[in-house]
Amino acid sequence: xxxxxxxxxxxxxxxxxxxxxxxxxxxxxxxxxxxxxxxxxxxxxxxxxxxxxxxxxxxxxxxxxxxxxxxxxxxxxxxxxxxxxxxxxxxxxxxxxxxxxxxxxxxxxxxxxxxxxxxxxxxxxxxxxxxxxxxxxxxxxxxxxxxxxxxxxxxxxxxxxxxxxxxxxxxxxxxxxxxxxxxxxxx
Numbered sequence: 446x447x448x449x450x451x452x453x454x455x456x457x458x459x460x461x462x463x464x465x466x467x468x469x470x471x472x473x474x475x476x477x478x479x480x481x482x483x484x485x486x487x488x489x490x491x492x493x494x495x496x497x498x499x500x501x502x503x504x505x506x507x508x509x510x511x512x513x514x515x516x517x518x519x520x521x522x523x524x525x526x527x528x529x530x531x532x533x534x535x536x537x538x539x540x541x542x543x544x545x546x547x548x549x550x551x552x553x554x555x556x557x558x559x560x561x562x563x564x565x566x567x568x569x570x571x572x573x574x575x576x577x578x579x580x581x582x583x584x585x586x587x588x589x590x591x592x593x594x595x596x597x598x599x600x601x602x603x604x605x606x607x608x609x610x611x612x613x614x615x616x617x618x619x620x621x622x623x624x625x626x627x628x629x630x631x632x
Contacts, residue, residue: 447580447587449624450499452477453513454492458622460513462498463589465580467560470503474578474589475621478516478542485512495520504551506559507532508591509575510543514621522547527565530554532574568593570605577611587626588618595622601632 446466452475453460465472478493485491491513498517505526507515510533518526519542530552533543553576557565562581569575571592578589593607594600597620603609611618617626 447582447589447619447626449619450477450497451494452498452517453494455489455513457490459624461619461621461624462514462517463619464499464502465563465578465589467503467563469560471499471501472560472563473499473502473505473521475508475514475591476505476517476520478513479519480516489513504559506563506565506576506578508577508589508593508621509572511572511592512542514591516542518542518548519545523549525549525551527551527553527557527559529565529567529574529576532572532576535573566610568605568607568610570607575607577607579614579616586614586616588614588616590618591621593618594620596620597623597627597629598632600629603631 448464449461452462462477463474477498479495481491507528564579566577566579568577580587600608603612618629619626
């Protein structure tokens with residue numbers, strides 16, 4: 446089962462993180478944010494909601510390292526955090542949000558199976574190292590897409606390599622700024 450958790454708002458738009466119930470334990474996709482900075486406050490007006498981020502997790506998967514997706518990583522010292530090597534080399538989040546005491550990054554170069562039925566799917570576009578998560582469920586594959594697109598309309602444009610990969614799957618897809626999944630359609 447996949448569940449969305451409201452972890453923040455940015456310029457009034459929701460930012461959801463997602464959990465995957467797996468036989469081995471709970472997997473968290475993205476971590477929202479714990480706090481902000483004056484620069485972020487001025488431009489993005491974020492409202493962190495760390496109380497909504499599940500804590501008892503087996504591992505974390507970061508779709509990418511923007512502030513609203515990795516700002517809660519500090520809640521998980523010693524917990525494996527899966528990220529594309531390319532993304533970790535050039536994070537856009539404040540340095541202390543990405544590199545902190547106890548950070549345990551597991552770096553990947555492309556697709557990888559994190560757990561049985563939970564695969565990383567490189568979806569470059571929003572960032573060069575963006576990744577989505579492909580989850581095998583009893584009803585078929587489901588995608589947790591992070592910021593592969595901000596909206597389903599944008600996703601349907603197929604403007605980036607990552608968007609085209611997700612569209613080709615024709616699977617229910619969760620986006621970070623949408624409360625519910627939809628099967629995206631090419632526009």
